[in-house]
Amino acid sequence: MNSFARPVCIIGTGYVGMACTLGLAELGWSVHGYDILTDRIERLRLGIPPYREPGIAESLREHLDSERIHFFDHIDEAARDCEIVIVAVGTPAREDGSADLGPLWTAIEQLSTVRFTGWPTIVIRSTVPPGTSDAIAAAVESWADLVYAPEFLREGSAVSDFLNPDRIIIGAEHPPQAVRYVHLLQRLQKRVVFTTRCNAELIKSCSNAFLALKISFANEVANMCDVLGATSDDVLRGIGYDRRIGSEFLRPGIGFGGPCFEKDVKSMAHVAAQYGLGRELFSATLRVNDAQPNKILKILESELPTLTDATIGIWGLAFKAGTDDVRDSLALRMVEELGRRGARMVVYDPAVHVTPLPPGSRLVTSALEATHADALLVLTEWPEFARIDPLKYASNIERRVVVDGRNVLDSSRVAAAGLTYRGVGRSERGMEVPLRLVSAGS
Ligand code: UDX
Numbered sequence: 001m002n003s004f005a006r007p008v009c010i011i012g013t014g015y016v017g018m019a020c021t022l023g024l025a026e027l028g029w030s031v032h033g034y035d036i037l038t039d040r041i042e043r044l045r046l047g048i049p050p051y052r053e054p055g056i057a058e059s060l061r062e063h064l065d066s067e068r069i070h071f072f073d074h075i076d077e078a079a080r081d082c083e084i085v086i087v088a089v090g091t092p093a094r095e096d097g098s099a100d101l102g103p104l105w106t107a108i109e110q111l112s113t114v115r116f117t118g119w120p121t122i123v124i125r126s127t128v129p130p131g132t133s134d135a136i137a138a139a140v141e142s143w144a145d146l147v148y149a150p151e152f153l154r155e156g157s158a159v160s161d162f163l164n165p166d167r168i169i170i171g172a173e174h175p176p177q178a179v180r181y182v183h184l185l186q187r188l189q190k191r192v193v194f195t196t197r198c199n200a201e202l203i204k205s206c207s208n209a210f211l212a213l214k215i216s217f218a219n220e221v222a223n224m225c226d227v228l229g230a231t232s233d234d235v236l237r238g239i240g241y242d243r244r245i246g247s248e249f250l251r252p253g254i255g256f257g258g259p260c261f262e263k264d265v266k267s268m269a270h271v272a273a274q275y276g277l278g279r280e281l282f283s284a285t286l287r288v289n290d291a292q293p294n295k296i297l298k299i300l301e302s303e304l305p306t307l308t309d310a311t312i313g314i315w316g317l318a319f320k321a322g323t324d325d326v327r328d329s330l331a332l333r334m335v336e337e338l339g340r341r342g343a344r345m346v347v348y349d350p351a352v353h354v355t356p357l358p359p360g361s362r363l364v365t366s367a368l369e370a371t372h373a374d375a376l377l378v379l380t381e382w383p384e385f386a387r388i389d390p391l392k393y394a395s396n397i398e399r400r401v402v403v404d405g406r407n408v409l410d411s412s413r414v415a416a417a418g419l420t421y422r423g424v425g426r427s428e429r430g431m432e433v434p435l436r437l438v439s440a441g442s
Contacts, residue, residue: 006118007032008184009082011075011107013040013050015158016125016151017088022056023162025063027187033071034078036106044071052324052351053156079114084180085144087111088125088151092259097266099129108136112143121145121180127204127264129271133171133197145177148197150204155258156322168192171200205271208264209282214249215256216288222252222425223295232425233407234435252424254379254405255292257319257330262286293334296405299422300377303401308342313373313397316380316406317349324351331379334405335361346370350382368393375401381408390417 007030010021021033035041040050047061063069072078079085089103104126111122122144124133137146148171153161168190172178175194182192195203221239222232232252240247256262265282272279304310319329326332332355335345339358347363348370357363364370367385371393378385386408394400394417402414404423411431414421 006030006081006083007070009034009079009085010088011035011079011085011111012088012090012126013037013044013071014088014090015051015155016153017086018050018056019151019153019158019162020086020088020125021069022059022063022159024184025068026059026159026163027185029068029184031063031069032078032082033069034073034075035071036110038073041071041073051155053158054322056159059159075110076114079111079116079120081117082120083118084121084123084184085111086123086125090259091126091128091263093263093266097270099127099132099263099267099270101128101132104128104132104136108139112140116143119144121147121177123147123149123181125149125151127151127208127260127267128201129205129267130198130201133201137173137197145172146197147172147178147181148200149181150200152204152207155325156320163188165190169200169203170194171197173197205264205268208261209268209285211249212256212261212265212289213281213285215251215261216285216292218250218252219255219288219292219424225425226427229427229429230425231427231431231435235425237435251381252407253292253381254296254330254334254424255289257328257333258325259327262289262328289330293330293337296377296403296424297334297337300375300401300403303403303420303422304375304399307338310343310375311373311398312338312343312345313370313376314345314347315349315367315370315376315378315385316382317347317352317355318380321380321382322351324349324353326352326355329380334377334379346373349380350384368396371396374398375403378402378404378406378408381406383408386410390414390419394418 008024009032010017011034013033013035021031024031047064049056049060087107089107091099091101091104094100122140133146133148140146150169168185170178170192173196218236221235225232225235236250239245240250265285269279269282301307314335317326317329317331319325336358338345339361345361347361348367367388376397390413401420407423407426411421411423411426
């Protein structure tokens with residue numbers, strides 16, 4: 001099966017790098033992982049993954065044992081014998097919103113010192129502003145080919161997303177340059193889109209910007225529903241039944257967080273400004289998202305006499321369900337804001353076990369423990385929260401208030417337990433006639 005004799009080198013062991021490493025090993029390739037973080041390499045050699053995701057610890061163990069994966073702390077050893085080097089390092093946002101390409105150029109500089117035994121193809125998978133991979137291609141043209149192949153992996157399901165992509169986008173100015181990379185993924189039997197590097201860069205950044213735009217749109221609709229006495233869940237479901245729109249990424253809540261969306265939308269706004277183009281849609285997407293946490297805090301505030309010295313039970317800190325990542329988590333930002341306003345928090349998240357919290361606040365180890373408070377605030381869409389019977393915690397909540405910033409709880413069950421339920425665009429009147437889908441003849 002493994003007709004590609006040489007190993008593949010992956011630079012970077014974050015979410016994208018690890019998904020590529022484990023995904024390619026699953027496909028039968030031999031992989032060399034490299035990172036400048038030597039302690040991370042040490043831990044990976046011991047089989048300890050750098051983040052939480054279902055199945056990755058087992059997959060890492062299996063492929064270390066079968067020696068399909070090796071980790072290196074010297075780039076020359078890692079890359080020398082490889083024909084394909086995949087670069088998956090971070091491109092964080094700078095103060096002005098532009099992408100910091102420092103780590104990417106460092107990786108390229110490091111690669112330029114490698115004594116390759118053949119002519120390598122470098123595949124950039126980091127998200128970069130348009131034009132970046134052409135600049136890198138020019139810098140490496142005397143010793144390597146350069147392909148840009150964006151990733152669309154979600155945290156929490158990155159390896160399975162790698163193995164089940166909707167499409168594989170490959171940016172290469174000369175298609176033969178991409179042949180090796182396509183060969184690597186041929187077992188996936190997925191649609192491959194060949195295009196230029198610049199097109200591929202735009203496909204990636206604009207996909208994320210559009211998804212973020214959809215979420216901000218859903219939040220604006222939900223805020224409107226609140227005022228009009230309508231139900232955002234039903235309105236957005238009704239909108240999503242139009243196949244041209246689609247129902248995904250229309251879940252209202254506290255806004256989008258995480259290391260990608262805000263950074264990528266900011267980067268697109270920065271690029272637009274750089275070329276003298278309109279950036280209204282990008283800016284509005286960010287503005288709506290920035291304002292959304294405050295809208296939810298206002299709902300909480302309206303249900304309590306004061307936030308000062310109030311104890312707020314918090315369900316969820318991670319930026320989304322299925323991960324322990326709190327980077328750019330709006331949940332964490334809201335907890336910090338509540339701290340500034342004088343509230344104390346009792347916080348529970350099924351995956352987050354350590355994180356700095358405002359003074360007087362603490363992390364607890366069960367969801368029910370976090371309900372011993374004046375009010376309960378749900379900030380991450382963990383499905384297990386909906387499975388807890390509200391009768392189990394109703395009497396713990398002093399002021400009998402539940403603010404569901406993710407619309408994950410069953411509002412009628414919460415209300416039936418004698419609690420005041422407030423969701424995002426879930427007005428009581430709107431929910432009197434729940435949306436039903438029946439076929440026209442029935
Ligand atoms: C995202 C993209 O989905 C992925 O393709 C890209 O490669 C990296 O960025 P990720 O950051 O892992 O992936 O998270 P995602 O599942 O997209 O969610 C991002 C944020 O949006 C989370 O905070 C989530 O809670 C929020 N969200 C998502 C909503 O508020 N509503 C939705 O309908 C969907």
